Amino acid sequence: MSSETNAPTATRTRPSFVLGLAEVKTVERVSPSFVRITFGGDELDEFGTPGDVFDVRIKLVFPPASGILPPVDRDDDDWWGAYLAVPEAERGSMRTYSVRDLRVGPDGTEIVVDFVLHLEPGLTGPASLWASTAAPGDAVLMAGPRRGRPDRGGIEYAPGDAAQVCLVGDETAAPAIARILEDAPRDLRGIAFIEVPQAADELAIDAPKGVEVHWLPRGDAAHGLRVIPTVLDYLGESTGDAIVVQDAEGEDMVWETPVYSGSGERINAADTATAERYFWIAGESGVVTTLRRHLVKGLGIDRAQVAFMGYWRRGVAMRG
Ligand SMILES: Cc1cc2nc3c(=O)[nH]c(=O)nc-3n(C[C@H](O)[C@H](O)[C@H](O)COP(=O)(O)OP(=O)(O)OC[C@H]3O[C@@H](n4cnc5c(N)ncnc54)[C@H](O)[C@@H]3O)c2cc1C
Known part of the structure; x- marks a missing residue:
């Protein structure tokens, strides 16, 4: 156990990344190559800081053939270790995506992802395939920066003072x-x-x-x-x-x-x-x-x- 997890709860600094269940709310085929999926659910409420998203990267875990998402304790601060401990066949596939939009409102948090559909035989993968058939009620696991994080949390865009x-x-x-x-x-x-x-x-x-x-x-x-x-x-x-x-x-x-x-x-x-x-x-x-x-x-x-x-x-x- 790390010293961080041994610290008293009241003073413990939680990791700057959070893992949550992201439920599909809407699916919109916005163009021939893009499908726009809006995710929601209570577990997204700790995600991201609106207006400060830029090119932040998030990780999505897509279910394996069984359709069952890997059993990971999402409240565990070491959820990454818990995820890696899941046998490979049950772990699903993790891929990296960007946040097209992050909306925080009275009904909770919504995260919008634009998925590229690359579906040609031999040139597709689990993420693109999942997105091509996703429907409201489906779910993935989503890892991303915690709201109010102290660091840049995966943002690379840094123009400094460039004109x-x-x-x-x-x-x-x-x-x-x-x-x-x-x-x-x-x-x-x-x-x-x-x-x-x-x-x-x-x-x-x-x-x-x-x-x-x-x-x-x-x-x-x-x-x-x-x-x-x-x-x-x-x-x-x-x-x-x-x-x-x-x-x-x-x-x-x-x-x-x-x-x-x-x-x-x-x-x-x-x-x-x-x-x-x-x-x-x-x-x-x-x-x-x-x-x-x-x-x-x-x-x-x-x-x-x-x-x-x-x-x-x-x-x-x-x-x-
Ligand atoms: C920081 C970051 C942000 C990203 N943001 C987005 C995003 O917002 N939206 C998005 O759609 N992707 C995004 N990507 C790219 C995405 O992670 C990859 O395209 C990923 O390979 C998709 O996973 P897959 O399971 O569909 O395919 P994989 O299993 O990874 O690959 C299977 C096959 O598909 C091919 N392939 C993968 N992507 C493409 C493609 N776009 N066109 C044609 N062939 C492809 C591979 O070369 C391989 O042959 C991002 C990647 C990074 C690192």
């Missing part, structure tokens, strides 16, 4: 970009590029007036081949050569922010405060890695100005 932001992503990053823009100060300036499967996947975002939002339907193009040249063109790099999307196979998912490097690279955090432009780039790992190469090696953009985040990897099932 402008440049947000780049694919459909899996669209919900986070939308939330960032809706939570940002109304005088934010910048640009967002969002590649989606088709034009009908362009969803409404209440962005600050000074931020241009460009949706890039990819149609028959390969993943990344709309957004990469568009971003490079915007930054003034010639794209005369054919773009080659880096195959992330054999590499870990890229995850590098102004304060953290998944590859262990040293970052000068002091630079972040003075950056003229802050970049936030998320999506398929090979596409993000390709953009990273062009921005850092080709254009010489300071690493300390950019968050590069692989949200998923082509051909690889995520694990939590």
